Amino acid sequence: MFEGLNTGHISFILVFLEGVISFFSPCVIPLIPVYMSYLAGNAKKVDENGVITYGRKKVFLHTFFFVLGISFAFFILGMTFSALGQFFNSHKYLFTRIGGILIILFGLFQLGILDFKFLQRERKVHLNLTDKSITPFLALIMGFTFSFAWTPCIGPALSSVLILASGAKNAALGNLLVLVYALGFVIPFLLLGLFTARVLAFLKAKQKFIQYTIKAGGILLILLGIMTFTGWMNGISSYLNSIGTNFPITNKEESKAINGAKDTALEDEKESIVDREDSKGSADAATQEEEEQAGRELEEIPAIDFTLTDQYGNVHTLSDYKGKVVFLNFWATWCPPCKKEMPHIEELYQEFNLNEEEVVILGVANPKSEEYPNNSDETKEDIIAFLEENEYTFPTVFDETGEVFSSYYISAFPTTFLITKDGNVLGYVPGMMTKDVMQNVIDQTLKSTE
Template identity: 65%
Template sequence: MQGLTPTESISFILVFLEGILSFFSPCVIPLIPIYISYLAGNAKQVAEDGTITFHRKKVFFHTLFFVLGISFAFFILGMSFTALGTFFQSNQLLFTRIGGILILILGLYQVGLLDIKFLQRERKFQIPLGDREANPLLAFAMGFTFSFAWTPCVGPALSSVLILASGTGSSLTGNLLVLVYSLGFVIPFLLLGLFTTQVLNFLNVHKKFLKYTVKAGGILLILIGIMTFTGWMNGVTKYLSKFTPPALTREEENLPPEESDTASESDSAENSEAKEEPVKTPAFDFTLTDQFGNEHTLSDYKGKVVFLNFWATWCPPCQMEMPDIEEIYQEFDKNEGDIVILGISNPSSAEYPDNADKSKEEVLAYLEDNKYTFPIVFDETGEVLQDYFISAFPTSFFIDKEGNFFGYATGLMTKSQIYQALEQALAATEQPSE
């Protein structure tokens, strides 16, 4: 179905490319000299002619554990269906703040405002570096810890991958999806591990220039640390998401709808024969109040197909989509039949100034001015947006009659596309299991 992202049509190439692009975020690049110098650690070798090299196998071994720590963190974030994943997701704010404090301390030290002996053994990337000891366990812990600090910066890409993983038809496919993203993200680190000698010698030759870039990088680290700890980085991510094009949802764009639907049905038939019954992922439950004061609990709608639409008043694609959603709401008996239409707004307030939309009063005025009557529930704390890993608007979810994720789409959907998705979700749960 065009525009919808079911598990059978995931583009692993796009996920891999997202991982590579995530490496170039502002939370990662400024710390590269620190990573390299620490991981090189005690691998320094000085030849008889004074040439400095680093034992490639040893550095690569440490780098391998560093990227394993990164990958482990990403896998935990993607394991929403396990107790371990639930623990780390529910405490993600704590880990993010710990990462923010760590980045802030490194930034203060890098600009010369802190003088800590422990950091002196780990931070300096100028030669000599041989007095520091690196080991696989610390490299793993370093990669794991920094992953949570990076999350606000790589959030738009990572969150889209995580929600794909949580909505996939099987745990194997979900884990493979996270693995592909992790590979894209860590390959640049592995390349740095292979060419450590060249990179560090380059840094040593350009020490005069780096004296200034180190200070500038330190200032940037301080800003990133403060923004990560306070949550301000989420506001930046929200702003950038306005300009983020839809991703991972247009794989079938060049196919006619009939051909796409036929391919999906064929793939589904083959998969049902080749695989055991897929693991279904329950949608995250919530209880929120709409613009009319009515309370909606998602789990109360079991037995119906639910269309969830995350939107914002400032979002042009949302503005184009809303009239179609209103028409669908009217045509499907105003949620009295087998289809339930729910919009979700995340209004800002004095308590939550970094939420995604304008104030609740302004959202209500927008709905009234445009005569939208389908239920819009208000996620005033942002917890539901966090549960669903929302990083761009509009984002739509289709939930089957059993309360499980059926599919999702980021970006504008036409009325016919929404209809097709709803029909597929209805048909999926009406078909008897064999």
């Protein structure tokens, strides 16, 4: 379930540090003496010399339930964001990029560069505990109440973690992110429960140091945002969509039947870049399938084989590339997102030694002709001229009949399939990718058969 965490170790460390930074913030530290006085209850003792001591076991027990209350609130928020994550599943690429920008904004806010008034409002449930003896249950309620003190210091950090949780590839991974943040936040409380008197004295003496911790937290947030936006956190963000067992792979006979109906519909293909309502149903079906497949190993889906000729006259048979990872990119000359990502594809083609090593970069175009006037692109000659004009040298094969496009159910451009060394479809990415994301999905595909 966690095989996608190829870069996640760094991310989890940063999330944990964000939790620790949230504790060591000017918004939390001033509250510690008040809450610890409640948690100590009647365990506080003063000797004849005025030295304060606490019953360590009782204080730790109360502190343990206190942090359970905090964690419980965090997980409630995490569950809310995970539900949103399910809604955004079919738009995960865009949502993750937006999430990266939001996390960077939170970091700028925490550094004091930006000012968001709504994050500075505190939302607290006031409980009158002054006249009550502390119990584990009351400590639990206190922790739950304390966690909703939406202060300027905790708000940005926790919000960034919840954004990451909503973009996680499954609910377990999202909850794990929340757990890691909660651990970073509550472990200092547990230590405080063990060493109450000493820790309180230390914090009182180091108030000047505390002012720098919020700045460190802001820097960490900006780093997290950059990693999310650029695709470095691909293991968490899960750009590479799992196709599920219901992906509409068809055989050649089915492709021919579909192709007959396709001739009357492909003229509207160009509108799919702006309006992809036709693909919404398949995205919803894929989302439902992913939920049904949670906790189970996905069935291997063999890639549909084909034999096509590229712009140089070279023949490419997909099955001949078994033993290599294939980056199969469906594009069109009129497609603006395709044009934006094609320079990156060319760079990868050069970096992977012109398909001579373990990765094959292969484009697929669907040129018009007299026999197939409703295909989705210009003529073969126009496509070759486009490639030469822009100095794109990676091989692009021509699906002149539209059969391959039908077999892979291409409904929007660009769409990229990642095929493993075993010849199976690992996943697909609808829409434009940055070079970092391309590299990440290729790396995932390489590691999938290790």
